Amino acid sequence: MTSPPNQGRIGLLLASSTDGAVGDGRDLLWHLPEDLQRFKSLTMGSTCLLGRRTLESIGRVLPGRRFVVLTRQRPTPDSPLFTSYPGVIWATGVEEALGATADVDPLWVIGGADVYQALEERADWIDRTEVEGTWPEAPARFTINPMLWHCEQNGEWQESRSGLRYRYQRYLRIRP
Numbered sequence: 001m002t003s004p005p006n007q008g009r010i011g012l013l014l015a016s017s018t019d020g021a022v023g024d025g026r027d028l029l030w031h032l033p034e035d036l037q038r039f040k041s042l043t044m045g046s047t048c049l050l051g052r053r054t055l056e057s058i059g060r061v062l063p064g065r066r067f068v069v070l071t072r073q074r075p076t077p078d079s080p081l082f083t084s085y086p087g088v089i090w091a092t093g094v095e096e097a098l099g100a101t102a103d104v105d106p107l108w109v110i111g112g113a114d115v116y117q118a119l120e121e122r123a124d125w126i127d128r129t130e131v132e133g134t135w136p137e138a139p140a141r142f143t144i145n146p147m148l149w150h151c152e153q154n155g156e157w158q159e160s161r162s163g164l165r166y167r168y169q170r171y172l173r174i175r176p
């Protein structure tokens with residue numbers, strides 16, 4: 001699970017708790033340095049699709065990555081949203097985002113919860129880091145639909161130097 005699968009083009013890349021929490025609405029719920037490193041190596045040199053709130057949480061376009069950001073706002077050349085993030089490719093809907101990235105392989109969908117939900121039907125695989133534990137109060141959540149996906153690889157539990165336990169999983173589509 002250190003590179004995309006051979007088939008398909010669009011992957012969801014996420015870290016979620018055992019009960020599906022991904023964020024507090026502003027930031028991540030944990031500090032998992034091993035997973036940040038994995039995120040970096042998987043996405044380096046690639047195009048990432050993300051939501052406007054996740055962009056604001058990250059605060060910039062990450063070096064070595066191309067960011068396509070979903071927003072329903074229409075950024076104008078002088079709007080703060082537009083000027084604060086030079087280099088972002090803006091898209092006002094899923095079709096527009098996928099049109100702008102039609103020749104991109106892989107396309108990493110990097111969140112947040114709204115964007116995972118919006119792209120789940122279009123994705124070819126999911127690379128999930130399961131973080132052991134439950135965060136029932138967390139507002140940003142994404143549950144992998146068991147009707148659409150089967151877990152093809154389920155890594156061993158590992159212990160982070162932060163103390164949390166985590167494991168890597170790859171989900172592939174259930175084909176009819």
Ligand SMILES: NC(=O)c1ccc[n+]([C@@H]2O[C@H](COP(=O)([O-])OP(=O)(O)OC[C@H]3O[C@@H](n4cnc5c(N)ncnc54)[C@H](OP(=O)(O)O)[C@@H]3O)[C@@H](O)[C@H]2O)c1
Pocket residue numbers: 013014015016021022023024025026027028050051052053054055057070071072073091092093094110111112113114115116118140
């Ligand atoms: N654990 C992880 O792997 C992970 C990864 C990424 C983020 N996160 C966390 O997730 C949280 C943010 O997630 P979130 O769900 O609140 O926000 P989000 O998905 O990052 O962004 C939501 C925004 O994206 C735009 N958007 C979403 N779907 C759209 C569509 N179909 N068409 C056009 N625009 C669309 C809208 O922007 P406008 O409001 O501008 O219209 C919407 O408000 C944070 O806590 C972050 O830290 C976790």
